[in-house]
Amino acid sequence: MIELAIVIIRTLILYVTLMLIMRLLGKRQMGEMELSEFVLASMIADLAAHPLQDIGIPMLNGLVPILILFSCEMLIAGLSLKSIRLRELLFGRPSVLIRKGEIDQKEMHANRFTLDELLQELRSQGVTDLRSVESAILETNGRISLLQEASQSPVTPEQLGLSVQDRGQPLAVICDGRILKRNLAQLGLSEAWLRQQLQSSGIRSAGEVFLMTVDKAKEIYLCRKDEPR
Amino acid sequence: MKRELFAAALLAALVLGAVWNLTKLDSLVGAVRGEIVVSRSCAESGQFEQARIALKRGREIWTQAGAYTEIFLRHPELDAIADAFCELEERLEEETGGFAPCYARLLYHLDCIDRMEHLRPGSIL
Numbered sequence: 080m081i082e083l084a085i086v087i088i089r090t091l092i093l094y095v096t097l098m099l100i101m102r103l104l105g106k107r108q109m110g111e112m113e114l115s116e117f118v119l120a121s122m123i124a125d126l127a128a129h130p131l132q133d134i135g136i137p138m139l140n141g142l143v144p145i146l147i148l149f150s151c152e153m154l155i156a157g158l159s160l161k162s163i164r165l166r167e168l169l170f171g172r173p174s175v176l177i178r179k180g181e182i183d184q185k186e187m188h189a190n191r192f193t194l195d196e197l198l199q200e201l202r203s204q205g206v207t208d209l210r211s212v213e214s215a216i217l218e219t220n221g222r223i224s225l226l227q228e229a230s231q232s233p234v235t236p237e238q239l240g241l242s243v244q245d246r247g248q249p250l251a252v253i254c255d256g257r258i259l260k261r262n263l264a265q266l267g268l269s270e271a272w273l274r275q276q277l278q279s280s281g282i283r284s285a286g287e288v289f290l291m292t293v294d295k296a297k298e299i300y301l302c303r304k305d306e307p308r
Numbered sequence: 309m310k311r312e313l314f315a316a317a318l319l320a321a322l323v324l325g326a327v328w329n330l331t332k333l334d335s336l337v338g339a340v341r342g343e344i345v346v347s348r349s350c351a352e353s354g355q356f357e358q359a360r361i362a363l364k365r366g367r368e369i370w371t372q373a374g375a376y377t378e379i380f381l382r383h384p385e386l387d388a389i390a391d392a393f394c395e396l397e398e399r400l401e402e403e404t405g406g407f408a409p410c411y412a413r414l415l416y417h418l419d420c421i422d423r424m425e426h427l428r429p430g431s432i433l
Contacts (some may be wrong), residue, residue, distance in 0.1 A: 103311065137384040147322055155317030 085134050095128045096142065100149045104156075115169060118260050170219045177215035180228075190217055201225070247295030256286040256304065266293055328378055336373050337414050337422045340366045341415065347400075348411045356403045360416065363400065381421060389417045 100123070104116075123145050130141035159166040174186045176197060187197065197215070200223045206212060212230040216224045237242045250262040252273060263273060273285070280301055282288060290302040339367055343366030351359035370377070370389065392414035399407040 137379055137382065140382075143322060143325075146318060150315040150319040151323070153311055154319070157309070157312035157315070223408060 082134060086131065089134070089138055090131055092138065093131065093141065096145065097123065097127055100145065104149070104152060115155075116152070119148055122148060173219060173224075173257075174217045175214055176217050176223070177209065177212045180210040180212055182209070182294035186217075192217060197223075244296060246298060249292040249294040249298070249300065251290060251292050253285050253288040255289060258285050266295070268297075276308065330427075332376065333380070333422065333425050335370070336376070337418050342366075343369065344411065344414060344418075346405075350401060351407055351411075353401050356400055360397070360400050362427050363393075363396060367397075381425075385417065385421055385424075388410055389414070389421075 081168060104119075126141050126144050128149075130136045130138045155165075159169055172192050174183075176183055176186050176190070176192065182194075182197070186192075187194070201207070201209070201212070201215070204223070204225050206225060206227065211228050213226045213228045215226075218224055250259075250266055251262050252259055252266070252268070258270065260270070260271065263270065276299060277283070277285065277288070282303070283300075287304055288301065289304045290300070292300045343362050345364065347362035350356070350362060370393070392410065396407065396410040396414055399410050412421045
């Protein structure tokens with residue numbers, strides 16, 4: 080029973096610590112990880128697991144290495160922001176795999192990137208004709224950035240001489256019945272305006288709304304909450 | 309910049325903590341070992357009462373540092389030391405000799421902890 084309590088307390092402490100550390104390491108950890116960040120995340124996960132699996136191991140044996148890795152990562156991330164050379168040394172540099180439709184085989188070999196992987200990546204980005212690729216760059220996080228030839232690029236309103244209204248990014252002003260005052264203020268709108276809009280749609284209160292978004296042009300998207308079953 | 313400073317301060321604190329841990333463990337193991345050595349020489353000269361008193365002092369020093377040892381040392385090693393203390397106490401109560409291997413075992417476990425916690429190629433690699 081006591082052993083179980085120890086495991087529970089240890090788990091909670093490590094969970095809070097890891098959440099804090101991952102939060103401090105930044106949002107990039109969640110999605111686009113560099114190689115070093117991936118290694119760091121794997122090591123942290125493994126280090127945290129040991130004191131949880133064996134209560135004979137002091138928790139500090141897991142926490143201290145995690146804190147050291149965190150400190151080193153923070154320092155390296157800070158220094159690499161200031162030094163391009165260090166950044167290249169630690170994270171590598173982007174590699175151009177396709178230049179004007181020509182595959183650079185040396186770069187492919189240097190990056191251990193197979194033709195299948197390249198073709199798969201091109202297909203996933205909607206490109207089937209290699210000749211239409213102006214450049215394909217293998218980024219340091221392993222993703223491929225594609226630039227198609229100008230003749231293959233989508234036409235923009237500017238190229239057509241059309242003027243379009245900038246409606247900006249729609250912001251949620253009501254989310255699951257709650258009014259998001261910060262977003263409302265960001266759009267320069269008041270709660271009185273919001274209530275008026277709701278009334279004009281036949282809605283008595285924000286509690287009846289599942290999602291409501293407004294853009295810069297005050298265009299509204301409204302989704303009512305489903306009736307409770 | 310604040311985050312980097314925080315990370316550097318944390319790293320420095322961890323290094324200082326490691327140095328403190330080494331000195332703390334050194335003094336703790338040294339004090340316990342000293343009492344055990346006194347106890348052993350008393351037992352070897354047949355002064356079992358003195359040997360028991362010295363051993364008790366050593367055990368008290370060790371148990372009083374429980375808050376420290378339980379946080380910083382592996383629990384199987386702590387159990388091994390506790391077992392070795394008990395075994396030796398029983399032998400000294402009997403006053404029939406045959407205590408030498410028990411002293412050796414207790415000192416060996418203390419030396420193991422001391423060796424493991426010190427910066428040596430063997431302990432690092």
